[in-house]
Amino acid sequence: MKEFSSRLFWKLIVSTVVGVASSLPLAAPVAAHETSSSGSVVVHITDTGYVPALITVSRGEEVVFENLSNEERWPASDSHPTHTFYDDSTLEQHCLNSQSAAFDACGPIASGDSWSFRFDRAGTFLYHDHLWPHLTGSVVVQDEASDAVANPDLATRRSIIKIASVLRVIGIWPQPIFFLAKPEVELATTVGAHDRFNVLSEHYTALTREADPSHAIETLQQDSETDPTVSTLCHDLLHDIGQVAYSKYGSFQGATNYQSSFCNSGYIHGVFEAYFSKAxxxxxxxxxxxxxxxxxxxxxxxxxxxxxxxxxxxxxxxxxxxxxxxxxxxxxxxxxxxxxxxxxxxxxxxxxxxxxxxxxxxxxxxxxxxxxxxxxxxxxxxxxxxxxFIETLEIPYEDVFAKCAAVKADFVNFCMQGIGAEAIKRNITTPAAVFNLCDNAPTSTDQQNCAAGIANMYLNQVGSLPTAESMCSGAPSRYVEICSGAVAAQRASFE
Structure with missing residues (x-):
């Protein structure tokens, strides 16, 4: 059988979506983008996003981002939060270099101010707001010589996600859109997972806007049971759902009517992040x-x-x-x-x-x-x-044990618990493998603390005593007692 190419797959999806969408009511046409007195293309940053969200410019052309919102904004290249998509350099690398030509404002733009950037390479460049990652846009930069776009597939994918999210809400598209990776044998970290974060975030926040937070959270919970990347990112995705919910309902009480303790209560954390930024x-x-x-x-x-x-x-x-x-x-x-x-x-x-x-x-x-x-x-x-250590510096789990062993003696136990907690948070569906990771800790005490961290975080993630107790009963025998004891110690908080 011939290999089914991703480009052909997306062409088929586009043709299917366009066919369905043609029977839906048409939205009003989007106005052409504005230009400044100097001839630069202007993108307005409003309270609800970047307008227009998609622009087309020629290579070498300047784009001015004018902040018309009531808050600070920070446009930057995908992916959040590293901003590597435009030139492969990270935020930490290019923002320390005043000569850098990276697509990144490298700091908040105050309300009423603007920031400009000249695009010197052809391609389709996705971007987001670093302070509010659910606010996104795309810039298509055409090479005047060939009028070619270097990377059209990414913009197509984002458009499909938006269309599919709407279709799913109204019942035409029954399943969520995912770009599934092959399962890995080793424990997952967030390394690589953030490449999908913006796509997933856009999907679930669209469900929040079009339906309500409960629908988005329930869908996320179902998807996390079958998709390891969704499970890995569920807490961060819930933050974004909470932020959008607060923006939608305009009050803390309105957003918290959709209370959920799923995945370490990430939803309420996101609500508070928006509340403290807007109230x-x-x-x-x-x-x-x-x-x-x-x-x-x-x-x-x-x-x-x-x-x-x-x-x-x-x-x-x-x-x-x-x-x-x-x-x-x-x-x-x-x-x-x-x-x-x-x-x-x-x-x-x-x-x-x-x-x-x-x-x-x-x-x-x-x-x-x-x-x-x-x-x-x-x-x-x-x-x-x-x-x-694990998420930002991308140090392997096994090497982090040595880092924790070197901290102040009074706090080694907390650091060891943190390794177990971080590992189970990213591998919630494979607790047995995470317990085996604890065997790499230097001492038996460190191993037990690692296991206690697994138990505590697992309970916080699932929010259910019976589920956590069942998980502990299936742990490797050497860790059953410490796991069960850690869960039992929190019983009063859940009753």
């Missing part, structure tokens, strides 16, 4: 908002997750200022509530999304420096440190 007075009565959020279930787990989500939101509010965010946690909650909030702050500082001020607090050469001297729940700092 007029976001610091008002945070304890009361979290108490109201958890009142529907009566579980301390949901109260903790809400307070944890506040930590994520405070990092957005401060632009990634670690010290200021930790202080706001203490001022807003105090006691155990501040601890949960601090937990969210540390999780945000070490994830793969770079906020404006974060580089002041994390040194890629020695990220352990971030945790030294912190007085606010510094154990949480070491708990999330492995996330940075």
């Amino acid at each position: 007029a007075n976001p610091l008002q009565d945070l304890p009361g908002q979290c108490e109201a959020y958890s009142a529907t279930t009566g579980r301390n787990f949901d109260l903790w997750e809400c307070q944890h989500g506040v930590g994520h939101g405070l990092m957005y509010l401060t632009g990634g200022d670690l010290d200021e965010s930790l202080k706001l946690c203490e001022d807003s909650f105090g006691g155990s509530g501040a601890g949960a909030c601090n937990n969210g702050v540390y999780m945000e500082i070490f994830n793969n999304e770079l906020l404006a001020n974060e580089s002041r607090f994390v040194d890629p050469g020695d990220p352990t420096e971030t945790c030294l001297g912190r007085v606010n729940e510094s154990a949480f700092c070491y708990l999330y440190l492995p996330s940075y």
Whole structure:
């Protein structure tokens, strides 16, 4: 049998979608793009996105991005958050080089300001807003000599995702669109998974806008059971769903009517990120908002997750200022509530999304420096440190054990738990393989802490005691006791 080429596949899909779409009501035509007095093409950045979202220019032509929204914006080449698509250099590489010709604003554009970029190569270049990754656009740069487009397939795929998302909502397209990778034998990390993140995010946020967050979350949950990449990225995808939900309903209460604890409650974290970026007075009565959020279930787990989500939101509010965010946690909650909030702050500082001020607090050469001297729940700092090693620095799991063994003695156990937590978060459907990973830890105590981290994160991901207890009963015999004990220790929070 001849190999079925991806280009032929997409042509068939396009013809099918166009055939179906031709029977739907037509939208109003999109106006031609605007030009400035200097002749540059202008893209307006509004509160709802980039307008027009698709433009065509000639190689060497300048595009001006004018921020007409009420907030800061940061246009940059895909993929989020590394911005490597245009010239293969990462955000950290090209933003430190003032002579770089990368498609990246390299910082927020204030409301009323603009940023311009001259496209010096032909192709189809997808971009997004680094501060609000669900806001996207495309620039087709034509080579005047050949009028050829170097990479049309990517723009086609994004268009198909948008069309298919709408068709699925109205029942014409019954299955979600995925570009499935072959299953890997080794444990998954987020390396490579982020290549699909924008496509997946656009799919689920479209479901949120066209239907509601419950439909998007239920679809994501179903898809995560069969697609390893969706499972790996489910928490980050839920953040985007939560952000779009807040924008759609315009209030914290409106968005949290669609409460979900799936995948470590990523949805409420995203809601808070949007809330702290958009609300007029976001610091008002945070304890009361979290108490109201958890009142529907009566579980301390949901109260903790809400307070944890506040930590994520405070990092957005401060632009990634670690010290200021930790202080706001203490001022807003105090006691155990501040601890949960601090937990969210540390999780945000070490994830793969770079906020404006974060580089002041994390040194890629020695990220352990971030945790030294912190007085606010510094154990949480070491708990999330492995996330940075694995996700951002792309260090193999096995080598991170040595990194954790070298931290301050009082915090080695938290770092070892963090390895197990990060691994199970990315491999939720294969817990047995993750437990086997713990065998690489230097000592038996380290191995047990790694297993405890698996149990704690698994319970947070699934949000169900019976499911977590069942997982522990199927763990390798050497880890059953520590796994079951870790789950039992959290029983009161789930009842």
